[in-house]
Amino acid sequence: MSAKPNLTKRHQSILKATIEHYIATAEPVGSKVIAQGYNLNVSSSTIRNVMGRLEAAGLLYQPHTSAGRIPSDFGYRLYVDRLLIHNETIAKKLEQSLQQKLPKEKVSSFETLIQRSTKILSALSGYIALITFPQSPSDTLRHIQLVQVASGQIMLILVTDSYQTESILIESSSFIAEQDQLDDEMITEELQILSNFLNHKLKGKALSAIASLNWQEIDREFEHYTDFLQILSQKINSHLKPSDDKPIVVHGIAEALRQPEFSQLKQVQTLLYLLEEEQKQLWSVIFALPDHEHTDKKITIKIGAENPLEPMRACTLISANYCIDDTPVGSVGVIGPTRMLYDNTITLVETTAEYLSDAFK
Incomplete structure (x- = not known):
């Protein structure tokens, strides 16, 4: 489903509240919860009717007939593209926290810098952090x-x-x-x-x-x-494909797998195998040069089924390239459930990529 529906302000408010409540609780969301917990000035029955329309549009779905509703991949995509409000206060706090923890002194090697940065990014985000080693900017023309x-x-x-x-x-x-x-x-x-x-x-x-x-x-x-x-x-x-002969540094698997979305053993096993044994497959997903239509786009977000690799289809990947002399040489990425704190994670990924770009100058 690619066409984005035209939503009224009421529809947008109820969709946004539903998604943010689900992100916070991991529980299907009912109309009463939204009516009582969010100052939308509409009745529970009105919210229920709107939720039904949002479900018909493919933005929400019910995991069970008697349950509340949860966002679809399409719902998360619309939320990220159109409804997410960047919180400057929280962003500043996250940036300060990240910058305080990242090494300020010159480190002895690329490996040390990448290892530390990945570990800190994972700890602050609560998700799986991945950073590629810097590739050679390649031969010049x-x-x-x-x-x-x-x-x-x-x-x-x-x-x-x-x-x-x-x-x-x-x-x-x-x-x-x-x-x-x-x-x-x-x-x-x-x-x-x-x-x-x-x-x-x-x-x-x-x-x-x-x-x-x-x-x-x-x-x-x-x-x-x-x-x-x-x-x-x-x-x-x-x-021109990036070299995939260097490993991707990964941290935070244990913490991230405590999320309820990773409760199925088979799903966890396939994701772990990808992260640990099939990293070559990840290169084209995590490190991608921007295309001509999005040369100023810093962040790439792949939600659920948008991910090309099957083990990541229940996940969201947020990534950003870091550069040497304005040439992309590596990427910072975070993998978590689609039920992700998008604003926080975008800020952390972007800030880490900017830090590495400065560090590698």
């Missing part, structure tokens, strides 16, 4: 070339400063669609002009930084290439 090939494709050739070559095939239709009718000779000329422009703009940049560039901000002379350049960014992004 020495030369870039776009070449039309006979099969109706364009080859993007990247040459790094260490003379390693990466070749990426792109459908030529995505380039030709932005032009008038061009013959092969004209396409070759256009590709050379664009190659010259890209070399001027990108030479000396890290490949991982190129993958997250916002092409909406290119020179006006080349703005008609915007869509094609965004496709290039996506291709580079999907082609």
